[in-house]
Amino acid sequence: MDYRKFTEEDFEFLRNLVGKERASRGESNLNIHSHDESFHAGYFPDVVVWPLETEEVSKIVAYANERRIPVTPWGVGTSLEGNPLPTRGGIVLDFERMDKILAIRAEDFQVDVQAGVKYQDLNKALRWNGVFFAPDPGANATIGGMIGNNASGVRTVKYGGTRDNVAKLTVVLANGRIIRPGNFAQKSSSGYDLVHLIIGSEGTLGIVTEATLRLAGIPDQFSAAVATFPSVEAATQTVYDIMAAGLGPAALELLDISTVKVINKEAEGNLKEAPTLFMEFTGTSDLALAEDVKFAESICADNGCTGFVSGVGPDERNQLWEKRHMAYEYIKRSNPGLDFMILDTAVPLSKYPEMVDFAVKTIERHGIKGYAFGHAGDGNLHLVIAGDFSDAAFCKKRDEANHEIVSHAISLGGTATGEHGVGIGKKKFMPLEHGESLELMREIKKVMDPNGILNPGKMIDLE
Ligand SMILES: Cc1cc2nc3c(=O)[nH]c(=O)nc-3n(C[C@H](O)[C@H](O)[C@H](O)COP(=O)(O)OP(=O)(O)OC[C@H]3O[C@@H](n4cnc5c(N)ncnc54)[C@H](O)[C@@H]3O)c2cc1C
Structure with missing residues (x-):
């Protein structure tokens, strides 16, 4: 695709629209938005803009579309595949300031948020209502970035990923049009599922400005367990056996021996240095939980488990998950x-x-x-x-x-x-994975973003 060079006139337009403080071409701002957490080479945007509301995003995108200027949405840049990198320059829309929780409807297990809310902040605010947003990627990501990548985390095994926990979106399309696909019902058979088309599209089909998320009740009782095994094979076989037994863990994580060693070193841990499973079970009573844990222990034993520690308290359990979340950093x-x-x-x-x-x-x-x-x-x-x-x-x-x-x-x-997500790193595998379906994806992209301005260079090429 041919893109037009970003000009001083474009910069003036943006500064007049959002104010001087929320549009920057400063070196450090361009630099911060030139790389994510991946090893991929950096790409610099021409300008960074921090919108405050949907209408602003709509005006910016409509302007960019008319002038063939690339627009790439940005959460906090914790992606690991180059997903938010502005490969063709242009405008980066940083959602940092669209961070409002708009309405908590705990009675419906739903919350309305702006795209820049970070999921950990959201869960802090929600906990007084006895509910939480379950998908939990390791980094403190924004809801927009989680929707972009269809992120998931340690509790996905029980609660699903981001895609399973979004009811409704506000989306700005490539021509600036605003749509609000989805509804507040628990289920629906109505129309094409545009909510789930947008989720996981990495900002290439539309820009999410607001979302209604599905919430889960905070469980009454939980129990965490750590099991060690003589080999990775024994540990992974146990994973299969636990799931096949219908135990329904709230989390079930594998760590190989090198990862356990690093955790011990960096977090002064005393984990047994062997292939390990971290597990969590939740329930409504101590008795039911104890039975689940006992059953899990017997499955581990059948696979030659060399150690099984369970029933850790809330602090130890939180530390355990903190260690798991920090594994990559360690x-x-x-x-x-x-x-x-x-x-x-x-x-x-x-x-x-x-x-x-x-x-x-x-x-x-x-x-x-x-x-x-x-x-x-x-x-x-x-x-x-x-x-x-x-x-x-x-x-x-x-x-x-x-x-x-x-x-x-x-x-x-x-x-x-x-x-x-696909980002830059996984694009080359798209034909192998999707075969003929890839052509339909390309057609969808052409319909929704004919000028290819939205996050170009990712997921799929128009040509
Ligand atoms: C230490 C560490 C651990 C991690 N662990 C996990 C994990 O367990 N699970 C997991 O899934 N990921 C994990 N990640 C990856 C990353 O945190 C997630 O992919 C996260 O969802 C990215 O969110 P972000 O706010 O940083 O978005 P960004 O990286 O800024 O953007 C992500 C993508 O979404 C697009 N986007 C951003 N905002 C919007 C918007 N408003 N509308 C439309 N598109 C938008 C961007 O263009 C980009 O394509 C981890 C990363 C790190 C560094």
């Missing part, structure tokens, strides 16, 4: 001077043991340093590859391993990305 901290690529694939649950085994053996075969962990209960595997990315020989091995592992996940009936 890996980075314990490898100063190295660069990192984080692979994210998901496969059908029955294939999870095979997938983890394949991934671990692949990095061993290539002689690269890696750490495996992930949301095992939903078949989601992360593999962090650490190395010197200025070394061409290393990058060749890294890319070959990445290609083999992601292709293998797809061949098992899985996906190139369980939750981090």
